[in-house]
Amino acid sequence: MTASHFWDNQETAQKIVGELTYLKSTLTPLRELVQVADDLEVLVEFVEDDETGESKAELIAAIEAALPQVEAVELQAMMAAPEDRCDAFVTVQAGEGGTDSSDWAEMLLRMYQRWAEQRGYKIELLEISQAEEAGIRNATIAIRGNSAYGYLRGETGNHRLIRISPFDSAGRRxxxxxxVDITPDLGDDIEIDINFEDKSTIRED
Structure with missing residues (x-):
């Protein structure tokens, strides 16, 4: 990237930078976990030689502290599909339930926005339709960041909320x-191969 001609082709350069960012974000947690494993191995040796038992509590605390790192690496390993690395389009659509569902849809939208902000991702509002009384009918946002689609894809589906309605004067439940629909932003990298010799896809009337 320090070569004088590297940025001559901005599109290619951005792809390379994105690839390096992805690799760094993938390898760094692995290296940190290897270091944690080495530290735990040393603690195990201390426990074996410690007749007082004080080192055992330290080992247990260290293992518990390492669990989130292990879970993060496991999650990263599960995102093996190429599209998992893509940015994500998030569409939220209010369902049955009137104003309560519109309000619930807006709550979900804000939840995804806060999640993206906490991870340092960029958010772009692409479309929104406000409901008459409160909330939204539907909205679509783009969340741009490393593996955004991989992290969010499991959110696709129907989401339900049961609560005492703030819009019901009788205070009923x-x-x-x-x-919620999550789709990857495949950009211009997607390739579609059409086999014109395969007549099984050709319909003859």
Whole structure:
């Protein structure tokens, strides 16, 4: 990247930078976990030689502290599909339940926005339709960041909320629904191969 001609082709350069960023974000947690494993191995040796038992509590605390790192690496390993590395389009659609569902849809949208902000991802509002009384009918945002789609893809589906409705003067319990759709931003990298010799895909009337 320090070569004088590296940025001559901005599109290619950005792809290379993105690839390096992805590799760094993948390898860094692995290296940190290897270091943690080495430290735990040393603690195990201390426990074996410690007749007082004080080192055992330290070992247990260290193992518990390492669990989030292990889970993060396991999650990263599960995101093996090429599209998992892509940015994500998040669409939230209010379902049955009137104003409560519109409010629930907006709550979900804000939840995804806060999640993206906490991870340092960029957020772009692409489309939004406000409901009449409160909340939204639907909205679509783009979340741009390393493996955004991989982290979010499991959110696709119907989401339900049961609560005492703030819009019901009688204070009754309402069930609200909202549908969430997560799709990857494949950009211009997607390739579609069409085999024109395969007649099984050709319809003859």
């Amino acid at each position: 309402h069930t609200s629904f909202a549908a």
